[in-house]
Amino acid sequence: MTPPPAALIAELTHRCPLSCAYCSNPLELERTGAELATADWLRILEEAAALGVLHVHFTGGEPLARRDLATIVRRAASLGLYTNLITSGVRLDDRAMGELARAGLDHVQLSFQDADPEPADASGGLPGGHARKLAAAARVIAADIPLTLNFVVHRGNLDRLEAMLALGERLGAGRIEIAHVQYHGWALLNRDRLLPTRAQLEAATAAVREARARLAGRIVIDYVVPDYYAARPKACMGGWGRRALNVSPSGRVLPCHAAETLPGFDFPSARDATLGDIWTRSDAFARFRGVGWAPEPCRSCAHLEADLGGCRCQAFALTGDAVRADPVCALSPDHGIIEQAIARAEGNGPLTPRRFGRPAARR
């Protein structure tokens, strides 16, 4: 029997008030008119609870772009699911915060683009956005809801990591997540200008080590060395079809939010089948589950059980073949792709901000 997933990633919408150059959502975003209705999400949450899901992560896009967010959160909380709102915070006003707190929201993960307002607003593309995030953080704390601050880091802001950690401390976060850009979707377009240098990375890792010692028992700091500088790949999503399922704004049920970039898949829709059926019976979830699909050099590798061959979407994006070792692995025959990207990481062209409303391919 397939063990149940622990997490549901509920991508409520692709709409977003920010336009970050490092956005890892797909190049082609799903349109508002294609989004699931409130009733669909309420049913999906019931199916998730029945399947054994524990955490629900409401994300997007910006989940607060949906007016029915509190209704959806309330149903999740009433089902005993642990509810996490992943938000940019720029629309988290008093009214929204009050509704969500009353709905039983358990936790907020608030994203910041930088520690300083000027580069933060330049990065998010919304004037005044940083100030609104600061106000949102205060509302979360005042509502007595545990707060995580999430900083997406890259070459342009990594040198201000210590200021980011200090901001988290000042705002009362219980947890700070330092997330290196993941080079999927839009972010891959800008990779050569976002990838930090090795020297930057070493300084950042040292700063995190120091802060962890200083803040032990008060603030948890989650930080993972970025893929491109790691010797071994990550078991992406904790394994394909093993820990989590992702429902896209239009109801596609995916093993991860980038999976629709892979060719040769017909991802099932939550409109047509239950999450339980999709999790246990669909070809899409079975395809890369476990290690049976793995090619060489993974198949005979001692690390296979730990990393499961890495990320399928990254393998496809970089090599054109989803059934290859993740090139970030130093043992991959394609690892040269990563070494070349790192060598180019000194370049300084302009970034391309996320654009909405038209497909990137036809820009």
Next chain:
Amino acid sequence: MSDEAATPRFRPGVRFRFDEPRQAWILLAPEKLFMPEGTAIEILKRVDGVRTLGAIIDDLAGAYQAPRALIAADVIAMLADLNAKGVVRL
């Protein structure tokens, strides 16, 4: 840290409960899931925000008929680890 008069409690946002589908005890924290086993479960069942660290140790030493110092070392080490992970406040 090893002040036995202190009262360990779960941090806000942490839930400890039995999960029927998995037939296992689980600890749910912000974006984290822990699956405690064995004696860790017995320790966590006694973290109720009322009992002091000393009372938890006394209770377990009685339940397991084990030397108090041995139990104390285990309990303190486990709670310190969960404190570092942001699950328990000491």
